Each structure stands twice: as structure tokens, then as C-alpha cells.
Amino acid sequence: MGPLETLEALQTRHRREHRDLQARITQKKKSASKKTRKGVNDECATLESELKERHSQELAALNGENGSIAKDEASIEQSPEAEAEDDPETITNGIAESLQNTSISSPPSESADSPASSEPRKKQNRAKARLARRAAEQDALAAQAAAEAASMPDLREQERINMRGHFSKYKLQEKEIRADGHCMYSAVADQMDQAGLGLNPRIQPTIADKQLDGVGEAEKKLPSYKLVRYAAADFIEQNPDDFAGFMEEPVDEYLRKIRETGEWGGHVELMALARQYGIQINVLQANGTVDEITPAEDSTATGDDKKVIWLGYYHHNFGLGEHYNSLRKAP
Secondary structure (H helix, E strand, O other): OOHHHHHHHHHHHHHHHHHHHHHHHHHHHHHOOOOOHHHHHHHHHHHHHHHHHHHHHHHHHHHOOOOHHHHHHHHHHOOHHHHHHHOHHHHHHHHHHHHHHHHHOOOOOOOOOOHHHHHHHHHHHHHHHHHHHHHHHHHHHHHHHHHHHHHOOOHHHHHHHHHHHHHHHHOEEEEOOOOOOOHHHHHHHHHHHHOOOOOOOOOOOHHHHHHOOOOOHHHOOOOHHHHHHHHHHHHHHHOHHHOHHHOOOOHHHHHHHHHHOOOOOOHHHHHHHHHHHOOEEEEEOOOOOEEEEOOOOOOOOOHHHOOEEEEEEEEEEEOOEEEEEEEEEOO
16 A cells, blocks of 8 residues: 555554553553652653654654654644643643542443443442341341340249249149239139138129129129129229229229229239138248238238138249239148
8 A cells, every 4th residue: 555554554553652651651650659759750751752752763764854744743742632641740630530530430330421320329239238237237136135135044934943942831832823814813713712712702792793684594603703803893992992092093994994804913902802802812922922911900810710812923934924823732
């Protein structure tokens, strides 16, 4: 092909070599420290000078003169863009901009021309990272709680062991009562039956009679715990001043829960039952304490004349929480 094509090829190669040199210079200046910066700058200037000289010589050899073509080539190399690239401050700013762009750019697989398209991906990744950190924190807390639980004493087993020791002391044996909200009333009914005392209270339950109106004789038999509930409610109803101070709600509502629901019974109901049936109720706890609930403050019955029943009170042994069992006399 003619000389023009050869000239175009030469100019193409010169531009490529010029770009390669600029890249090398940028890398050298980027890697330079304060101590080596002056030497690096001098070296870069020498490389640029040598490249320009060689390019001029090659153009002169091709054209046989240092005429307009060489001048054109020199103008290409010394264009404002090239001078800007050679300027140290421009190179430094370019490096900083390059580093900044690198730190915020999207992954290599995504297009740098579409930063908006990469934003949802980055947000999604941050959300996943937060979820992962939160899950890790929750796992750590769960592991810590499990370790603490493993190191804690088994309160349920300790309570059971302590109660068994007290059974021997008082010559008692335990009758398990179903944990259904009626346990205290069922335990009292079992104790009354075992002692042969029956469930006939001093004040006959009237609520039971009203609820049984119109019911056949075969259906009139109520569960024993229900009769004990009625006995407690009736005594509180007829002596409201003795119990109102222990209640956090109106007496009528309190009595309704005793008679019609599975509301747990406690000390108030035991006081009412002790006075209703004329008995002393001893409540044994795991720490060895025996709460003696007497039928009246002036009760003087002793020995065989004293009617006593026993209940076992648990804090930890049953799923519903507080619980009463019947404690019968051991044979």
C-alpha cells in the first residue's frame, strides 16, 4: 500500500505508545513516596523526552524531512489534552478520582454507566447483612440463655425433694390432684373425705340448690370440688366485711369467679373454708413452713377434738404455676 497508509500506521503506533507511556508514568507516580517522588518525576520526564525524540526521528526517517508531518505529530503529542495528562497535579487528581470511583463503583459484572441500576442491589446486600448480623446476635443470646439455664439449679426437682423430706417428718403421703384450676378445692374435698368429715358446711350452700332447680334426681350430684367452691363463696357472701379488704375487685365479681369459673383458690378461700367447715387447714411448703389456718381466732379445740386437714403447696412443680395437692396420713 502507498506511503499514506504507512504514515497512518506509524501515527497509530505512536499514539498507542504515548498512551502506554502515560499509563506507566501514572503508575510510577502513584507508587512514589515522598522520598522518591522527585526521582520518579525526573525519570518520567526523561521517558517522555526520549519517546518524543524517537517519534520525531521515525517520522523524519519516513518522510525524509522534519517538515509539516513531524510538526503535526508533535502537535498531536503536545495537544492541550496531552499536556493536561502530563501535568503532575492533573495526574494526582486523576488518581484520587480513580480511587474514589473504585470505592463506590458497582461490581465488575455491572455496567459503570448505569449507577442507578446498581443501587437496589447494594441496598439489598446491606439489608441481608443486617439480617445476618441480627440473626447472629439472637443466636448468641439464645446460646447465652441456654448456658445460664444449664448452670441454674432445677427448682422443680429441689422442691420435690424437699417436700418428700417433710412428708416423712409429719408422717404424710401425697395424693396427686389434677392441675386444672380447681386443685385447691379438690384437695380440700379429698381431705374432708379421708377424714370422714363430709362436705356439709355450717352454712348450707344455696347457690347449688338454685342451679339444680328443674334437674332430675340422677343429675343432682355435683363434683365434690364444686360443692367446696359453693361453700367458700357462700361463707364470704354472708361475711363480706371479713374478706373485702383482701380483694382487688367488687365482692359480687369475686364470688362469681369462685362459683362459675376455674379461678384458682388461695388464702382467702382457705380462711373461708376453715370457718365454714370448722376445721384447721395446715398448708405445707417446700421450705418446711406450715401455715395453720384455723376456723376462728378463739378456737380452743385440741387433741382428738381438733379437726385438721393437710395440703401441700407447690411454687414450681406444675405447669399452671402454683398448685395444691392433698396430703393424707401415711399408714
